[in-house]
Every structure is written in C-alpha cells, then in structure tokens.
Amino acid sequence: MHSIQKITPFLWFSGRAEEAAEYYVGIFRNSRICQVIRYTEAGQEQHRQPPGSAMTVALKLDGQDFTLLNGGPIFQFTPAISFVVNCESQEEIDYFWERLSAGGAPEARQCGWLADKFGLSWQIVPTALPTMLQDADAEKAGRVMSALMGMKKIDLGELKKAYAGQ
Known part of the structure; x- marks a missing residue:
C-alpha cells in the first residue's frame, strides 16, 4: 500500500x-x-x-x-513562505544557489534567501549554521551572526573563519 x-x-x-x-x-x-x-x-x-x-x-x-x-493569477508567492535547502558543503550551496536563482528576482536577499524564476522563495543554508549560531560561546555565535548578516549567498568558509575568530 x-x-x-x-x-x-x-x-x-x-x-x-x-x-x-x-x-x-x-x-x-x-x-x-x-x-x-x-x-x-x-x-x-x-x-x-x-x-x-x-x-x-x-x-x-x-x-x-x-x-x-x-490556479490562475489570483494569488502570488511572497517571501513569507520559503523552502530551506540544507547543504553540507560550499559546493552544494553554490549548486543550488546558481540553479534556483537563475532567471529569478534580480536582487537576492540576505542570509541565503532568493526567489526563483517563478517567484518562489528558497533559503540555501549550510547544515553547520545552527550549531555555529547556538554555540555556548556567545562571542563566537555573535561573530557568525555578524558575518551572516552581510551575506546574500552564504559563504561557508567565511562563516567558519568568523566562528574560529579569524
């Protein structure tokens, strides 16, 4: 069944x-x-x-x-609803970012958020991000959040540098 x-x-x-x-x-x-x-x-x-x-x-x-x-033109997508794509590596982030953003909204939003060519919103996010943001060391987590807020497409290498204090 x-x-x-x-x-x-x-x-x-x-x-x-x-x-x-x-x-x-x-x-x-x-x-x-x-x-x-x-x-x-x-x-x-x-x-x-x-x-x-x-x-x-x-x-x-x-x-x-x-x-x-x-269903016709009655309803449109908004960024209020999005789908998160959890990525294990920068290569995976790049793969999904490139393909889902192709022909989409001209301006990507911050923190890995984009709209595809149909107007549907996606978040392309590394699986390591929640661990970094929830670290018991508030300074480490704060550095990661500061780095993240300056990104559109997420750069996992830069987040790791911020996490390590580099």
Whole structure:
C-alpha cells in the first residue's frame, strides 16, 4: 500500500505548474514527477486554464512530496513562505544557489534567501549554521551572526573563519 505524506506543500502557480515541476525535478537529485492531472472542459473556467493544461502536478523533490496547481493569477508567492535547502558543503550551496536563482528576482536577499524564476522563495543554508549560531560561546555565535548578516549567498568558509575568530 502506498503511504501518503501527512503534510504536503501545495503551491499555486499561474499557468506554469508543469514547467515549474520540470524545472525543480531537474535541479534536485532523486526527484520525479509522479502524476499530472489535466483540466477538462468541466472545471477549467474557474481558474481560466485551457482544457488539456495541467491542473495539478504531484512531484517528489529529494523525497519530499509537493503538489503544484495551475490556479490562475489570483494569488502570488511572497517571501513569507520559503523552502530551506540544507547543504553540507560550499559546493552544494553554490549548486543550488546558481540553479534556483537563475532567471529569478534580480536582487537576492540576505542570509541565503532568493526567489526563483517563478517567484518562489528558497533559503540555501549550510547544515553547520545552527550549531555555529547556538554555540555556548556567545562571542563566537555573535561573530557568525555578524558575518551572516552581510551575506546574500552564504559563504561557508567565511562563516567558519568568523566562528574560529579569524
């Protein structure tokens, strides 16, 4: 029996859900489009999508279930919702930053935050960051926070230098 993830992010797109699904599957390893349900003549008029276009696209991104909806231009993404991509190395940070920021918002936000070409916000963050920020030595944690606040794309090497007091 197929187990269903208890909580699944459901993301509203304006006519580009299938394109977005293909884009994300191409970025995240171990990912795939699982199902596409298409609009028919019945029901398509409410969301103003042509019959035959994707209504919902179910996908897995590195094991995480998502559903994308072509719901029309009624709602847009805001930075109030974002997805964190936990990265083990600078190479991984660079990989996700480069791919997710391509064609996105012209100005990246600080602390590893960016908006992709669909307007969806992502945080590209090293897995070592919480440990550094929660260090019992408040001075070390403070140096890391100061360094972090000056970064858009996170530079793990610079955070490690700040942590070490260099």
